[in-house]
Amino acid sequence: MIPAPFEYARARSIEHAMEVLQDDEEAKLLAGGHSLIPLMKLRFVRPSMLVDIGALHELRYIRREDDHVAIGALTRHHDLANDAVLQRDCPIVADAASRIGDPQVRHMGTIGGSVAHADPASDLPAVLVALQAAFVIRGAAGAERIAAAGDFFQGLFTADLARAEILTEIRVPVRTAGWSFIKFTRRAQDWALVGVAAVAGPGGVTVALANMGQTPIRAAAVEARLAAGDPPETAALHADEGTAPPSDSFGDAEYRRGLVKVLVGRALVEALS
Ligand SMILES: Cc1cc2nc3c(=O)[nH]c(=O)nc-3n(C[C@H](O)[C@H](O)[C@H](O)COP(=O)(O)OP(=O)(O)OC[C@H]3O[C@@H](n4cnc5c(N)ncnc54)[C@H](O)[C@@H]3O)c2cc1C
Structure with missing residues (x-):
């Protein structure tokens, strides 16, 4: 099937993405598109507008900070799998990412998309719950809040994420044991x-x-x-x-x-x- 008609906007910044989301109640964010586009093709979802955040490089990073590793929401599965900091400080994330789908899925899919999509069969959400990770969420007027992974997933494909909120960062506590x-x-x-x-x-x-x-x-x-x-x-x-x-x-x-x-x-x- 082909998706229902939709408008498309390429976000220039997080703020720009927020503006478009707030202007259109039926708009949806597009990250790697590897969960959203299949659903659109089946017409299970029919967003009027796709706000493409795929080119926001400020959301694509992995860095060690104090007691945790900070991962930008747009970091691709391939990057997680091959990152030296994660392999050293939180290898379970790198390992799980390396086993998601096939190379094409890993090069396009993002950790933020996987978390926001809240599919109970996905790999990274379970890993992040076990790690007791935290999610940084940007809302209207730039307000930021932090959700614990254990509270974030609320039901089938349902997360603690309002329509116009953007998941910006995943914080993974560093554990040295097994x-x-x-x-x-x-x-x-x-x-x-x-x-x-x-x-x-x-x-x-x-x-x-x-x-x-x-x-x-x-x-x-x-x-x-x-x-x-x-x-x-x-x-x-x-x-x-x-x-x-x-x-x-x-x-x-x-x-x-x-x-x-x-x-x-x-x-x-x-x-x-
Ligand atoms: C063939 C195939 C095989 C796959 N196999 C696996 C597998 O084995 N294991 C697995 O875990 N996953 C698998 N996936 C899913 C894959 O990991 C997806 O890429 C991932 O679930 C969604 O990430 P995405 O960046 O593509 O998100 P998108 O499809 O772009 O978005 C998904 C949803 O999240 C929202 N969203 C995206 N980013 C944000 C954000 N930053 N803030 C708020 N909302 C956001 C979107 O609006 C949309 O509702 C597979 C997918 C395919 C197509």
């Missing part, structure tokens, strides 16, 4: 049937799951069992508690419930080794 990102797919380059991100830090172990509900989900029962002293293999048996996995042509909910326990067990062993 990590694991496991993405279970039936074919290379598929979306995760189930994904698991586990991070072991000074405060304990955090585990987040992709494609096990309407949002990326913290495996709270697993974390609690580990904190209580259970060994990883016992804690992992609680990985499906509090989840609501989908059933689709790749696997039904029961299959995912069994699978997630196995994957969490493996992820914990790797993160804690």
Whole structure:
């Protein structure tokens, strides 16, 4: 299918993008276009105007700042995967980005687009929830607010992001201890049937799951069992508690419930080794 007709504006700055968004209630931001354009082709969404922020280089950076790595929202998956700072200070982000889709998707797709799109099957949202990342959001008149990743994803394709707000930066706390990102797919380059991100830090172990509900989900029962002293293999048996996995042509909910326990067990062993 081809998309419904729409206007197009190339943003010259963040402020310009905000102006266009505020002038047109049906306008949408366009970053890499690798989630939005497919939806437009299916006519699931019909924005009257696309505000293309793809050329805003001020939103494309990765830099170490104090206790976190700051990532501009327009940073491409390919850049995340190959960045020396991330590989050293937060390798789980680089690793997860390197396994998104295919090279074309990684060269066009952005971390900000992936986060804003809030697809529960996406890789980076689950990783950022496990890392307890923070999102910097620019609103009207330049006002900035910060949202915790754990509160940001509110439902299926629904995030704590108002229509005229722009996600500008992702802040990833630097953790020096272990990590694991496991993405279970039936074919290379598929979306995760189930994904698991586990991070072991000074405060304990955090585990987040992709494609096990309407949002990326913290495996709270697993974390609690580990904190209580259970060994990883016992804690992992609680990985499906509090989840609501989908059933689709790749696997039904029961299959995912069994699978997630196995994957969490493996992820914990790797993160804690
Ligand atoms: C064939 C294919 C395979 C893929 N495989 C995977 C995969 O294995 N794993 C995975 O995680 N993802 C996968 N993706 C999705 C890919 O990672 C997308 O690029 C990403 O989800 C969206 O990023 P984008 O920059 O393309 O966003 P866009 O499509 O441009 O935008 C997505 C949404 O976010 C909004 N938005 C974008 N940027 C901002 C911002 N800065 N502030 C506020 N709102 C914003 C847009 O308005 C739109 O609603 C795949 C995509 C394709 C086409």
